[in-house]
Amino acid sequence: MPVDFLITKTELALAYRSVRQMTNRLCQSLTPEDCCIQSMPDASPTRWHLAHTTWFFQTFVLANLSTTSENANSFRYLFNSYYNAVGDQFPRDQRGLLSRPTVAEVYGYRDEVDDAMYDLLENVGNLSPDLVALIVLGINHEQQHQELMLTDIKHAFSINPLKPIFRDDLFELTSETFDTDPTEYSLTNPSNWYEFSEGVYSVGVPSEKVAETSFCFDNERPAQRVFSNGYRIAKRLVTNREFLEFVLDDGYRDSRLWLAQGWDIVQRANRQTPIYWQQSDGQWREFTLAGMQVLQPDRPVSHVSYFEADAFARWAGKRLPTEFEWEIACCERSAEGTNFCDWLIAEGLAIHPRAEASVSSLMGNLWQWSSSSYAAYPGFSPAPGAVGEYNGKFMCNQYVLRGGSVATSGNHVRATYRNFFPTDTRWQFTGIRLAE
């Protein structure tokens, strides 16, 4: 997996430093206690993210360089996520049962590995293309975990009756996304849909494109041609107002709207709303990283599962787009679709208002469920070595999400990026875009 785009060693060092510092900044409002808890098997403690992203560089980049201390060596087992080729793993669902190493010790571990990396990036001679590729992968890997750190701590806080606040200077989405009459953006209005005609389209990242631009994951490649029927895709995401209509119309009580597995879960768990919604005193609220907040009707509905997205679409007489329909639309409308801004880097975590981006753009607000099961592109080949376990072995019983969310690193918000989660996932920043 030699890197196939141009990056100077200086650029690489800068990117490394920037991402590592951003991770640390992300956690600055958390106590040691916050960093320890794991609220469900799918989520991980903050401390684990801090250590695992470091472990990645230690294991895949620095392994043969004798730069790691004995202390760090003892973490080889503790912070391996799922790389069987590297060795056994501490059970995923027990990550919250460990109090040691402490958070401070994990920061020490980060510093130790950073020092070795800086030494590599600044003092050592030329790096092999393979090593550069691994470093770039590690940087992108850590950016993915930055988003997970936010979704995991949000879930952990949500089950605490005290409803802690992660940061109150941070709004997950701007509050004034539509300053006009809701009827204006009604989906019964044809002008609120993009339309595409049938034909053979190319999707994914072509080889030449990689070379000239930047990093992509192995699952975005190779580019492939797909035949698409003509279709229409909504210009905006479904809003809380619309989803509340579905709730009040007994959408969660009508078996005909649901896939069989989804209906089974709805009944067993007695689901009645999206995960973070609560109603009290006649007021709908939702739990956010800024604590409990009044539900904003004109924001996009968030934290819905594939089952909820699919049921809503059926109720609305529409459907979810395939991942290719989404990508085609995104490529064709890139001028309109990419006016998000990268809050994580540019704004030091404080999200600024981004009126256009929040609802009307295709990317950067919420991940959007596609109707496509996560699968390899024809000709897919995983990266060689242990890091090749990264994407391929999950290509089963998961669905593709597209678009990136407010918590996604800016350089991950691209037309070809394929996120994926199981169908009952609700703790990610996931929304709904309709097609027909």
Place this chain on the structure above:
Amino acid sequence: MPVDFLITKTELALAYRSVRQMTNRLCQSLTPEDCCIQSMPDASPTRWHLAHTTWFFQTFVLANLSTTSENANSFRYLFNSYYNAVGDQFPRDQRGLLSRPTVAEVYGYRDEVDDAMYDLLENVGNLSPDLVALIVLGINHEQQHQELMLTDIKHAFSINPLKPIFRDDLFELTSETFDTDPTEYSLTNPSNWYEFSEGVYSVGVPSEKVAETSFCFDNERPAQRVFSNGYRIAKRLVTNREFLEFVLDDGYRDSRLWLAQGWDIVQRANRQTPIYWQQSDGQWREFTLAGMQVLQPDRPVSHVSYFEADAFARWAGKRLPTEFEWEIACCERSAEGTNFCDWLIAEGLAIHPRAEASVSSLMGNLWQWSSSSYAAYPGFSPAPGAVGEYNGKFMCNQYVLRGGSVATSGNHVRATYRNFFPTDTRWQFTGIRLAE
């Protein structure tokens, strides 16, 4: 869902009678005790199949005709499988906890409904197209359950230490499938592969075709165009001999070969072979409907899960075909691919040797896992009414199987038929066809 192909009332009556009688004949070697047991939640007791297929006609065809007795009415709840629109269902995993109605009473119920159906088909005047469509659907539905009756009783018998024999005059597959040197049919020999070039192909059942031929399920329609890269697909199924090589090469111990979910199952359940294989005294055997039998190396390997099929393919340096690659191959090679014969009807259950069909044909031996997640074709619309719950609501977290098995009704063995099961399914007659 009016039926969209020509069938006379006489033909309909004949088909109804034939299928209903075949179901009864299928069970003739079973004791009442055999008909009661449910060996796992996925399987159902024989008696339940006998009753549920009858319930279908009672509920969807005869419901408004006042032809059912009070007794039969009490079965409305007991034998509903999953039709929420019809009403609540007795819990699926508790079907084996019921001893009443007895098997004899269920046969009485069958007779009662048959009498009403014969009256409808022979004495009543013209049938509406909708009613004809429901009857045709019910006939095909019962044929599907005929196969499930065989796979379910096979599983139930397999866990009994006495290893009962369903029928010893019935061979699941002929024993002499290859009378030549195994090297002749080696997959390293290019002549054992079909090859297809890239292009846009049409798959599924087009409207005009339905009209002129016969029944198909809603999930086979509408026809759609797909873009396919060039590919090769094996002329034959993977054999026991080849799968045993995988086993002996520690295929079940090598995490790199497995999807993450599959690997998790292999480890937790300590899986080491296909479900019905056993080794004792240095001899490999497999459980069959004729009891324990010596494993035949040249028969196709059967009863493998999607995970096992996928791992084997990776071990062999190949992959599974998509469902469209399979269908394209099947349509192009129909002359070669359809020389199976319908043992269920023509042979009175006794399978005759079918040398060509058993391994070298595309259809009629074993269901073949495709790499395609089960999803709606673009433009899919479920049948109206309660029967519309049949296919659509399962389009999630299952994979498509193609080709039909030795236990499949002959008229279900067609190029467009889409069977589907979850990835860990092992008790169906499922095999492996490789692609590359």
Place this chain on the structure above:
Amino acid sequence: MPVDFLITKTELALAYRSVRQMTNRLCQSLTPEDCCIQSMPDASPTRWHLAHTTWFFQTFVLANLSTTSENANSFRYLFNSYYNAVGDQFPRDQRGLLSRPTVAEVYGYRDEVDDAMYDLLENVGNLSPDLVALIVLGINHEQQHQELMLTDIKHAFSINPLKPIFRDDLFELTSETFDTDPTEYSLTNPSNWYEFSEGVYSVGVPSEKVAETSFCFDNERPAQRVFSNGYRIAKRLVTNREFLEFVLDDGYRDSRLWLAQGWDIVQRANRQTPIYWQQSDGQWREFTLAGMQVLQPDRPVSHVSYFEADAFARWAGKRLPTEFEWEIACCERSAEGTNFCDWLIAEGLAIHPRAEASVSSLMGNLWQWSSSSYAAYPGFSPAPGAVGEYNGKFMCNQYVLRGGSVATSGNHVRATYRNFFPTDTRWQFTGIRLAE
């Protein structure tokens, strides 16, 4: 374990024949389907009881006599309940997954073993005391299973929506147990209590008594002295009327009345009444072996768990008696307490009215929960050999029941008999006698 009481070989043969035939008669209203089902892990299929009681004689009495066929040998594993010394056991919770051997084959197995036993009892010369002891144990063991056959099939039928009837000529308890004003037997009336003064009492079966009378189980011995405070014990069982008051007084909603484990179960399982009670159309009914019946207010409440019995007692301001308080009362009042009659043998299953026995006697109506945890008597020694596993290894986390029920063999209804079940057991014929 040589038998320590006098029994002639003729008496032994007669007892054997009588009990074996009674078991067969008990099942005469059951279909083969009924005999197969296992409605929960605690219960067993009728067929299993038929076979296991036979297995006992085959294994412990006939093992060295070469009287069992090859067929019977294959049952050695299938019908072992829990005797580790004999070998492995087929998993208890999967007994309902077996359809073979069929019920008819099991009857054949019974006949085969019976023939060998008759040969032993009638033709062979003198039997060793050890062998006599094992045969007597086997007879008593089979009588215990007779009661389980009734409670297990009752539970199995109870979950069938068709509510099958085991026998409609059989009443579990007579309907006219109290023909007088309920106030007459009110427990506020001191005359409805027996009273005993403090002192050292002897309980259990003393050695000399065994010798002169009859069989007892190892857990009834040796006799021991216990110190008892003075106490009062109710002359009769708690009635449905009284338990309904508890239900209507929100007894199932008041945590203060329940042991912590019981309260946990009540909440998780949303329990609101005894297991077989149902209310519909303003009428309380209970499921019986004669199907659904109107709840008779003056019959003793039945099928309550230890938790329910204990909570009721606390609600009533009383407590449950210890097993010794019960036994002391029973011995002192034996004249009053033993006027039950042995329906199983004398009445051919049809229970006749037994006015005095049904409520006012200490024994023979319902098992009565004591507050005593099941433990060994000081000096307890289990029987030698594999049959010694019978009682001792269950002396943990179970509670003692005393008195015998309408389904108990008459010769098991004795003052010293110790039945035992876990605290949440509800499918046995269990009632409540209060103490204070």
Place this chain on the structure above:
Amino acid sequence: MPVDFLITKTELALAYRSVRQMTNRLCQSLTPEDCCIQSMPDASPTRWHLAHTTWFFQTFVLANLSTTSENANSFRYLFNSYYNAVGDQFPRDQRGLLSRPTVAEVYGYRDEVDDAMYDLLENVGNLSPDLVALIVLGINHEQQHQELMLTDIKHAFSINPLKPIFRDDLFELTSETFDTDPTEYSLTNPSNWYEFSEGVYSVGVPSEKVAETSFCFDNERPAQRVFSNGYRIAKRLVTNREFLEFVLDDGYRDSRLWLAQGWDIVQRANRQTPIYWQQSDGQWREFTLAGMQVLQPDRPVSHVSYFEADAFARWAGKRLPTEFEWEIACCERSAEGTNFCDWLIAEGLAIHPRAEASVSSLMGNLWQWSSSSYAAYPGFSPAPGAVGEYNGKFMCNQYVLRGGSVATSGNHVRATYRNFFPTDTRWQFTGIRLAE
């Protein structure tokens, strides 16, 4: 529950302060991360213990005194353990999922409640007997939690692959318990047993005794007379050396030694040694609060379940004593049995060598499993009000432990004290004393 022994307000204030400070001192080596984790549902995070013991005073003593802040009020739900009369409880098995309030906030909560308590104890006028009783109960309750804090953190550390050290200046038991030849203290030597003759003995705390001495729990009363057969009880606890013999003699593989439930657990969980034992490089080690340590053969075996203690006793041809046999022995031999010293208070946590106490005394080393199921003494009445839920509702399916451990507060180490745990409990400081 007015206190029935004499205590001055000054003594009460002193005791309160002493115990509260001891709790804080106990945690001084723990990081905030350590204080958060819950390694299994039975255990609780240290922080929870710190808060719950405080909640007790807030709720039961200060409730009507308006001394608690709004902040503290929000903890009313979070830190209720199981008092239904007080209100709902946060789920016990999720205590480790909370990061807030932080450990520092919990210490603040402790200070706040302490201030209110000091005000009550030093400034307010006379206290009602009821209030004094509640304060005394709260003090004893907190001492119980001090022991749980140690056992819970020991378990939490034990599952961490880094094997953290709680304190290395603290030895759980002295290392030189027997400086002589092991044969000298062999249990085959009659001089190593106490012997008692049959008779009626009195156990429990008589009313007059309470008045003249000090606090006891409701479950120690009222005193009762019991009849005891003659028996012998070992002068010392079973050692690691002896238990290792049992292990090496395949004690964990021999079903005949085990109660049925215990055998089931041994097989399912593949148990082979006590919970904290490990063998590597031919060396036996055990996890302690001072980290992994070489197993000392002459120390008493610790952390065994009731099942393990019972199986060992059967293997040794002995049995466990009843709780009354233990108490009789303890009372008769009090001169020999009470020479432990209260390390928690006197030594500031550092355990000093106590040669006689460690093995040869009846009390103060390890809790000792009795064969007695935990039940109410005749005439038991729970304390009035919510605190009455404390002991009574657990009197079911648990077994009594006697004697106190090295982690038990000195004033809890008394002859009548009844500790209780379920039969599979292994994380407490539990050992084995044999009887016969």
